[in-house]
Amino acid sequence: MSKQNGPLSSSLKVKGSLPLLLNNCCVLPKTFRAMNFKSLHFLLSIITFFLFLSISTSDEDPSSSSAIISRFQQYLQINTVQPSPKYYEAADFIISQAKSLSLESRTIEFVAGKPLVLLKWPGSNPDLPSILLNSHTDVVPAEHHKWTHPPLGAHIDSHGNIYARGSQDMKCVGMQYLEAIRRLKESGFEPLRSVYLSFVPDEEIGGHGGAEKFAESDEFKKLNVAIVLDEGLPSPGESYRVFYGEKSPWWLVIKAVGAPGHGAKLYDNTALENLFKSIETVRRFRASQFDLIKSGLKTEGDVVSVNMVFLKSGTPSPTGFVMNLQPSEAEAGFDVRLPPTANPESLERRIAEEWAPASRNMTFEFKQKESIYNKFGKPALTAIDKSNPWWNLLEEAVRNANGKLANPEIFPASTDARYFRNLGLPAIGFSPVANTPILLHDHNEFLNQAEFLKGIEVYESIIKAYASYDDDKSTESFTDEL
Numbered sequence: 001m002s003k004q005n006g007p008l009s010s011s012l013k014v015k016g017s018l019p020l021l022l023n024n025c026c027v028l029p030k031t032f033r034a035m036n037f038k039s040l041h042f043l044l045s046i047i048t049f050f051l052f053l054s055i056s057t058s059d060e061d062p063s064s065s066s067a068i069i070s071r072f073q074q075y076l077q078i079n080t081v082q083p084s085p086k087y088y089e090a091a092d093f094i095i096s097q098a099k100s101l102s103l104e105s106r107t108i109e110f111v112a113g114k115p116l117v118l119l120k121w122p123g124s125n126p127d128l129p130s131i132l133l134n135s136h137t138d139v140v141p142a143e144h145h146k147w148t149h150p151p152l153g154a155h156i157d158s159h160g161n162i163y164a165r166g167s168q169d170m171k172c173v174g175m176q177y178l179e180a181i182r183r184l185k186e187s188g189f190e191p192l193r194s195v196y197l198s199f200v201p202d203e204e205i206g207g208h209g210g211a212e213k214f215a216e217s218d219e220f221k222k223l224n225v226a227i228v229l230d231e232g233l234p235s236p237g238e239s240y241r242v243f244y245g246e247k248s249p250w251w252l253v254i255k256a257v258g259a260p261g262h263g264a265k266l267y268d269n270t271a272l273e274n275l276f277k278s279i280e281t282v283r284r285f286r287a288s289q290f291d292l293i294k295s296g297l298k299t300e301g302d303v304v305s306v307n308m309v310f311l312k313s314g315t316p317s318p319t320g321f322v323m324n325l326q327p328s329e330a331e332a333g334f335d336v337r338l339p340p341t342a343n344p345e346s347l348e349r350r351i352a353e354e355w356a357p358a359s360r361n362m363t364f365e366f367k368q369k370e371s372i373y374n375k376f377g378k379p380a381l382t383a384i385d386k387s388n389p390w391w392n393l394l395e396e397a398v399r400n401a402n403g404k405l406a407n408p409e410i411f412p413a414s415t416d417a418r419y420f421r422n423l424g425l426p427a428i429g430f431s432p433v434a435n436t437p438i439l440l441h442d443h444n445e446f447l448n449q450a451e452f453l454k455g456i457e458v459y460e461s462i463i464k465a466y467a468s469y470d471d472d473k474s475t476e477s478f479t480d481e482l
């Protein structure tokens, strides 16, 4: 099920040849007098060679900004687009990064063909609970022709914006973790607690073959994790958004049936008429929830969101659809998300009685339906007060990196963090990306390279604070009290 990825290897660092070059320069005047033209030419060639070597090797310095950005681009260029992500390419890339950082690595396949890469930076006190930095390797599809730059190209424009699917969601975070560790190692920092990094598959299709199985596994138990960090959202402003809970996805399909007939005939009880009545009811509910946000009475994280994501009906023909036949079946799909404060029973009643009433022969099914409660029957929320030392450490660490946290929120969509919160573990959603429009799942997703680099410093500060935190009571209160 799981395999080690070979022995640890130390990082290979190519240094420039500047000292040698300077030595050459210093002896130049004296040597010059004693030289004929041929040997002078020879000496100049050598100098030019070392100058060239110095410039070209400084580009290869793994800590340089250009090397960091180029590694990010490489990861973005790997096609991990759902529904056919090239997971092994991503795994190979991550393992090669781990080797260059002397991190231990392991690949676990909870589902065949869906590797999860687990990296470890061992702490000096293995008895202390560990830190888990989670990120998903898959990305959602893109409509290539609607992008200004190809979604797998990682093109950098004149403003330094890197265009790619996954640049915000969430290959950026995976790479920022690794680059922060690179910097910490270079600074000589040694963690007290072990730091694990999990690169998981399938988040974008529910996480069932990835984080869900991982969180339930014995392998996970053995890691003795105290705190999980996972993705957040970019912040359009200066302050970093941060999340302590999230909405639960209910992916709902409503089905209508009705009498078929001539396309020219007006009659009652057609499938599409029945479906339209439901769609109108859902639309009114959606507007009522949205109005609560618009009026300022509630925030995005407090309301139920519902959006229609597909409509399916009609009788196909070689030229499109048959135009003079009213279909006998129709269905619509809705992405519904419930905040932790929702009343799931009341929403389910609403669906059965108003959105898909049996009185109109309507039926419904859930493609996904997750509880808002953790396994202890309590809302799956991470404490954001003094009772949670990890929260205070995060606030302080971000401040130390000259960043500011916005007020903590409920994540409006879903992330793998929910599988860890379900265990009663604290999990914080945080992407250190500010001054950036939110373009997750949108066209032209991009991230500015300067913002990406700044985020590495923020993680450096967080990982340092977390991995140094010396209190073995840090997990006790989280398993059953939330």
Ligand SMILES: [Zn+2]
Pocket: 136, 169, 170, 203, 231
């Ligand atoms: Zn994501």
Ligand SMILES: [Zn+2]
Pocket: 140, 169, 204, 440, 441
């Ligand atoms: Zn996503």
